[in-house]
Amino acid sequence: MNERTPARRRLRVLAAGVLLLPSAALAIGAPAAAQDANVVYSADFEDGQVGDWAPRGPVTLTVEDGALLTTGRDSDWHGPALDITGHIVAGGQYEIALRARFAEDGDGEQITVSVQRESGGETEYDSVVYQASAGADWVELSGEYSIASPAESLTLYVESPTVDASYLIDDVTITELAPPGVEEGIPSLKDVLAEDFLIGAAIDSRDIVGDYGKLLNKHFNSISAENHMKPDAIQPTEGEFTWGEADQLVEYAEANGMEIWGHTFLWHTDQTPEWWFEYPADHPNAGEPIGNSEEDRQIMRDRLESHIGAIADRYGDRIWAWDVVNEVISDNNAEVHRQSRWFEIFEGHSYIAEAFEISREQFDEAGAGDVKLFINDYGTENPGKRDNLYNLVEELLADGVPVDGVGHQTHINLHTSIQQVEDSIVKFSGLGVLQTITELDVVIGAPGEGVEFPEYEARIIEQGHYYRDLFEVFREHSDKIELVTVWGLHDGRTWQRSRETPRPLESPLLFSDQLQAKWAYWGIVDPSVLPDVPDGEDPDYARVQVPRADTAPVIDGEVDDVWSSASTVTTEVTVEGGADGAKAEVSLLWDETALYALFEVDDAALDDTSPNPYEHDSVEVFLNPGNTRTGGYGEMDGQYRVNFANLVSVGANGPDAGEITSATAVTDGGYRVELSIALAPEFAEPGVEQGLDLQVNDGADGARVAVHTWYDPTGQSWNTNANWGIAEFVEELDGAPGDGKLPVTGLGLTGGIAAAALLAAAGAVLIWVMRRRVAADWGED
Numbered sequence: 191m192n193e194r195t196p197a198r199r200r201l202r203v204l205a206a207g208v209l210l211l212p213s214a215a216l217a218i219g220a221p222a223a224a225q226d227a228n229v230v231y232s233a234d235f236e237d238g239q240v241g242d243w244a245p246r247g248p249v250t251l252t253v254e255d256g257a258l259l260t261t262g263r264d265s266d267w268h269g270p271a272l273d274i275t276g277h278i279v280a281g282g283q284y285e286i287a288l289r290a291r292f293a294e295d296g297d298g299e300q301i302t303v304s305v306q307r308e309s310g311g312e313t314e315y316d317s318v319v320y321q322a323s324a325g326a327d328w329v330e331l332s333g334e335y336s337i338a339s340p341a342e343s344l345t346l347y348v349e350s351p352t353v354d355a356s357y358l359i360d361d362v363t364i365t366e367l368a369p370p371g372v373e374e375g376i377p378s379l380k381d382v383l384a385e386d387f388l389i390g391a392a393i394d395s396r397d398i399v400g401d402y403g404k405l406l407n408k409h410f411n412s413i414s415a416e417n418h419m420k421p422d423a424i425q426p427t428e429g430e431f432t433w434g435e436a437d438q439l440v441e442y443a444e445a446n447g448m449e450i451w452g453h454t455f456l457w458h459t460d461q462t463p464e465w466w467f468e469y470p471a472d473h474p475n476a477g478e479p480i481g482n483s484e485e486d487r488q489i490m491r492d493r494l495e496s497h498i499g500a501i502a503d504r505y506g507d508r509i510w511a512w513d514v515v516n517e518v519i520s521d522n523n524a525e526v527h528r529q530s531r532w533f534e535i536f537e538g539h540s541y542i543a544e545a546f547e548i549s550r551e552q553f554d555e556a557g558a559g560d561v562k563l564f565i566n567d568y569g570t571e572n573p574g575k576r577d578n579l580y581n582l583v584e585e586l587l588a589d590g591v592p593v594d595g596v597g598h599q600t601h602i603n604l605h606t607s608i609q610q611v612e613d614s615i616v617k618f619s620g621l622g623v624l625q626t627i628t629e630l631d632v633v634i635g636a637p638g639e640g641v642e643f644p645e646y647e648a649r650i651i652e653q654g655h656y657y658r659d660l661f662e663v664f665r666e667h668s669d670k671i672e673l674v675t676v677w678g679l680h681d682g683r684t685w686q687r688s689r690e691t692p693r694p695l696e697s698p699l700l701f702s703d704q705l706q707a708k709w710a711y712w713g714i715v716d717p718s719v720l721p722d723v724p725d726g727e728d729p730d731y732a733r734v735q736v737p738r739a740d741t742a743p744v745i746d747g748e749v750d751d752v753w754s755s756a757s758t759v760t761t762e763v764t765v766e767g768g769a770d771g772a773k774a775e776v777s778l779l780w781d782e783t784a785l786y787a788l789f790e791v792d793d794a795a796l797d798d799t800s801p802n803p804y805e806h807d808s809v810e811v812f813l814n815p816g817n818t819r820t821g822g823y824g825e826m827d828g829q830y831r832v833n834f835a836n837l838v839s840v841g842a843n844g845p846d847a848g849e850i851t852s853a854t855a856v857t858d859g860g861y862r863v864e865l866s867i868a869l870a871p872e873f874a875e876p877g878v879e880q881g882l883d884l885q886v887n888d889g890a891d892g893a894r895v896a897v898h899t900w901y902d903p904t905g906q907s908w909n910t911n912a913n914w915g916i917a918e919f920v921e922e923l924d925g926a927p928g929d930g931k932l933p934v935t936g937l938g939l940t941g942g943i944a945a946a947a948l949l950a951a952a953g954a955v956l957i958w959v960m961r962r963r964v965a966a967d968w969g970e971d
Contacts, residue, residue, distance in 0.1 A: 230277045230284070231364040233258075246271035246347050257360040259293065264353055271347040274305070277364050280340045283400060286318050287332035288362040290348065294326050298355030299895065303331055306345040312434050317417075321351065323690060325768065328360075330639065334367070334682055336396040338438065372404040372705055379409040379700070382715050386668035388449055390675035392416040392629065395435055397679045398442045405705050406679055412449040414628070414675050415439050416685075419453055421462045424501065428465050428493070431500055440508055451628070451675060452505075452512035454566065455498055456545050458530035459517075466493060467531045482535050490535055494548050502549075502556035511562035511672075513597055513628070514549045515542050519567050519582065521908070522803065522831075522839045523574035527582075529801065542582070543591045550592040566597035566628055569909070571610040572823050574843050580617055587621060595624030601677070603633045604649070604656055605912035607822035612663045619670045627664065629677040631698035632656055632710070633686055635904050643695050648724040650697065654709025657700070658717040680705055690894075691766045691905060732901040732915035734759050737922050738876070739779040743786050747836075747855035747864050753777050753788055757923060761886045761898040765905045771896020772860070772888035774809060780919050782874050784848070784866040787811055787884070791860040796834050797889040803831055803839035804887060805894040809863045810841070812902075813848075814881025814911040815873040826870065827881075827911055834861035841908060846870075876921050883907050883914040 233241055238253045245251055247268030250261045260270050278284060286305075292298040300321040307314045318333040337344070348359055383389045390412030391397070397406055406413070417423055418435035425431050443450045456462075469475040470489065480486050501512075518539065520528045527539045535541070546563055553561045565583060569575045579596070586593050596618050600611065618625055634649035664671055678684045682703035686696045700711040712719050734757055743750045756777035764771070772793035779786040789809045798806040811830045818824055828848060829841030836854040840847075848868035855862045873880065885907060888896035899907065901915035 228366040229363055230366050231272075231274065231362070233362045235360060243270045243272050246345075246349075254358065257289075257358040259356065259358045260348075261293075261356045263350075263355065266351045266353050267347075267349050268353075269347055269349045269357075270359065271345050272362075273343065274346045274364065275341065275344045278335070278337060278341075278344050280337050280399070283334060283336045283367045283396075283402065285332055285365045285367055286335050286346065286363075287330070287365070288348070289328045289360045290324055290331055291328045291358055292324060292326055292350075293356040293358065296326075296352075296355040296357065298324065298350045298352035298357060299891075299893065300324060300351055301329075301331060301357065302349050302351070303333065304347055304349065305335060306343075306347065307337065307341045308343040309339070309341045309434075312432070314432070314434055318346075319688060322688060322692065323767070324350075324357075333688070334396065336399055336402070338395045338399045371401050372408060373707055374408070376707055376711075377715050379711070379714065380411040383665075383674075386665050387671045388412040388673040390414055390449070390451060390673055391679045392453075392675060392677045393439070393679055394418055395438055397683065398439070401705055402679060405701060407446055409700075410448065412451060412673055412675060413439060413443050414451040414453050416678070417461070419501075421455070421457060421466065421497070423461075425497055426463055428470065429496075433504060440505060444508065449673075450509045451626075451673065452501075452509040453628070454513035454516040455501075455549065456494065456514065456518075456532065456541075457516045458528060458532060466490075467535070480535060482537050487536055487541075490532075490541070491544060491548065494545055495552065498545075498549050499552040499555070502552040502558060502561075505558075506553075506556050507558040507561050509561070511564055511595070511624075511626075512549065513566040514545050514563045516566045517568065518542055518565070519569075519575055519579045521569065521575070521841055523578060523843050524840045526578045531801075539582070543586055543589065546586070546591050546593055562594040562624060563592055564595040564597045564624070564626065564628075565593060566599060568599035568601050568629070570596075570598045570614045571600070571602065571606060572909075573610065573613075573825060574823070574845055574847075576610075576614050576617065577845065580621070583618070583621055583623065587623075593623065595626060595672070596621075597626045597628035599629040599677075600627050601629055601631055601633075603635060603906055603910060604652055605821045605906070605910035606632075607820055608656075608659050608663055610822045611660065612667070615663075615667050615670055619667075624672050625670050626672050627674040630674060631677045631684060631686060632660070633696055633698045633906075635906070636693045636695040636697065637903075638691050639694055646695060646697075651709050651721055652723050653697075654711075654713040654720050655717075655723060656713070657710040658713030658720065661714045676700060681708075734778065734882075734915065734917050735920045735923050736778045736780050736785070736880075736917045737920055739781045739786060742781055742783070743779065743788070743864065743866070745851045745853050745864050745866055747853035747862055749788065749862075749864075752779065755779070755922075756786075756788070759884065759900050761884055761900050763899045763901060763903050765885075765897040765899055765903055766894070767888065767896025771898055772807065772886050773898045774884070774886045776809075776884050776900070778917065780869075780874060782871070784868050784874070785811075785813065785880065785917075786866050787864075789863040789884075789886070790857070791834070791863070791886060793834075793860045793886075793888060795890060796856070796861060797891065798833050798835055798837065800889060800892040800894075803833065803837060804841075805889050805892065806833040806837065806887065807861070807889045808833035808837075808839075808887045810885040810887065810907075811865070811867065812881075812883040812885070812907045812911070812914055813867055814914060815848075815869060817879040817881040817916055819881060819912050819914075821910055821912055823909075823911060826873075828867065829908055830865070830867060831887075832863050832865060834863070836863075874919070876919055878919045880917045880919070881911050881914040882917040 235253045236256050240251050249268045252259050290301045301324040303319040305316045319331045379389050391410045392414040394416050532541045678699050680701040681697040681699050756779045758777045761773045774789045774791040777788040796807045813828050815826045825844040825846045828843040830850045831839045832852045852865040883902045884900040886898050902913040
């Protein structure tokens with residue numbers, strides 16, 4: 191293709207003219223359904239022996255109560271290790287699983303399971319389970335693993351970022367999986383979409399072997415390196431570049447006629463090694479955090495030039511486009527720019543323009559002037575964040591900064607407004623930049639570990655309808671879109687299952703764990719075969735009556751007498767962490783100008799050391815005036831966060847969201863937050879319903895360890911208004927005020943908070959979504 195952009199044609203037909211729907215596609219199975227499997231290694235330590243396990247670093251391994259205990263750690267990589275070279279065959283697919291917990295006197299919070307791979311004189315580190323949440327109770331950890339070519343040695347090891355934490359592991363198994371194989375008789379996605387845009391998948395070396403490679407080759411004509419081109423993979427130590435995994439993917443793509451998307455040069459997360467933000471070895475302050483002087487900024491520029499220059503020299507235009515900067519827009523719309531170490535060092539966002547200018551210079555010098563340079567971010571469908579990103583790109587272009595395109599990550603869910611996704615594509619087209627969908631997945635709202643999920647099959651069908659509607663929008667705007675990349679090859683490899691709260695049944699992609707086409711695939715290829723979405727009752731959202739205040743509370747952190755007439759609810763629904771995390775009683779009032787909330791938070795240890803406000807001890811209010819439940823965030827919807835020290839961080843607000851006023855006070859055993867959120871007159875009347883949820887974040891040692899809400903159990907309140915409870919404005923309550931109970935209306939809710947807890951146990955609300963467009967077989971909600 192000229193300039194590595196896809197050809198454009200409007201006619202969409204299947205090459206053969208006939209679509210055959212295999213009978214297997216009609217059977218929807220849960221993830222990780224029964225597969226032919228062969229256990230190649232297991233250890234349960236019931237004999238009291240350490241067995242083949244050996245210390246990694248100067249640690250002590252003993253068996254305690256039938257589990258392997260590691261003590262004496264003083265570095266994060268120290269732990270138990272097992273030589274698995276003889277158990278893993280190149281091209282095979284394996285599941286590595288174990289149970290783990292910290293010793294009762296330990297204070298660790300995360301466990302990582304990795305494999306050290308030695309081959310051709312190079313050492314690589316493969317993550318099987320990365321920093322999974324763990325505590326004093328046993329947790330199940332598992333992940334798939336494969337290697338593309340034989341290795342000289344493979345060492346499985348278990349580690350923790352808490353360097354002095356002791357922990358136990360048990361019931362270790364390595365299982366050879368035998369997927370049922372790729373469905374050869376169905377249309378290839380890349381052929382179906384050939385007239386529209388490239389279709390890509392985010393992969394690593396596990397995805398280019400065996401049946402995984404067959405699936406990739408059949409359906410995709412572009413790849414993104416999920417992790418192997420990020421800063422920590424390319425340059426883990428300053429001046430030492432590791433190309434093995436990236437080279438392997440580039441060579442594979444070229445051999446199979448695929449385009450390659452580069453991801454990423456500049457990022458704010460821990461996948462940028464800490465050395466980037468420390469003085470270099472030849473500096474008088476070597477190893478210390480870098481400051482914000484002009485000299486310090488020059489160190490950062492030099493590092494960018496070296497890093498990007500090395501990549502440009504190695505790959506040139508073999509990789510047609512790169513994410514130059516990734517996730518530089520804040521989730522706090524009022525902040526605009528992410529408050530990262532980059533932002534701190536440069537005392538503003540000038541580093542973004544400099545990164546693009548350095549990238550252009552380095553690729554030009556390498557003779558690769560046609561390589562396209564992109565800015566990439568998530569949440570671009572949110573109106574406020576969209577506008578902030580648009581304004582930044584507009585500013586950069588006006589200043590002559592060489593920004594070629596915008597990447598919309600599009601990590602979304604079944605509630606996300608497709609209209610808002612489309613609005614973003616249309617808006618950025620006005621800037622004349624290229625656009626790509628870089629990291630698409632659509633979560634179905636699966637529950638946490640150990641929770642049954644009877645709605646699974648219905649959600650998978652609904653997901654098929656959602657992908658149908660979403661890709662109809664993409665196709666309508668194919669003249670504006672270069673590439674659509676799904677973030678993972680199949681559900682068994684999705685990152686969504688191993689986030690802060692593991693959700694092992696989450697299934698956001700087009701192909702199942704068994705590599706079979708899902709309804710999501712058929713929604714793109716032939717929507718006519720989609721079954722109807724199963725009927726279901728609209729959920730009994732938690733409801734609370736909110737009485738009118740006789741006089742407006744004074745927002746000063748003190749409890750005025752007027753609060754004695756308020757309704758009171760509690761945040762009892764566990765979204766993240768343990769049930770013993772911080773919670774609050776929340777009193778609610780309204781008047782003609784505002785909604786008022788008073789949080790009394792039970793939290794004995796207060797922490798605000800994280801650079802991320804959502805990881806502070808803090809409370810959040812989610813407000814959807816009029817209870818519209820549009821799916822995403824509407825123009826007036828707001829997310830409002832206040833920490834115990836009265837740091838306000840407004841989140842994913844629409845542009846017309848009301849202003850917040852707040853005050854805080856530290857109390858015996860916790861803290862108090864008093865706040866008001868301004869309301870437009872039409873929403874501040876008796877009988878008006880508001881979409882509402884209330885959240886408490888529990889921070890400790892710079893991390894968020896628990897989240898509790900009033901109602902929404904999905905962990906998606908920051909992204910969608912669809913799961914929030916309902917607040918009904920009334921003149922006065924039907925029942926007694928201020929008794930800590932949940933007042934209810936006569937609209938069918940029973941059990942109050944118990945209902946919300948049961949909802950969490952059942953796997954969240956049944957989804958009813960307002961969509962951008964409606965198919966003939968699926969009427970408006």
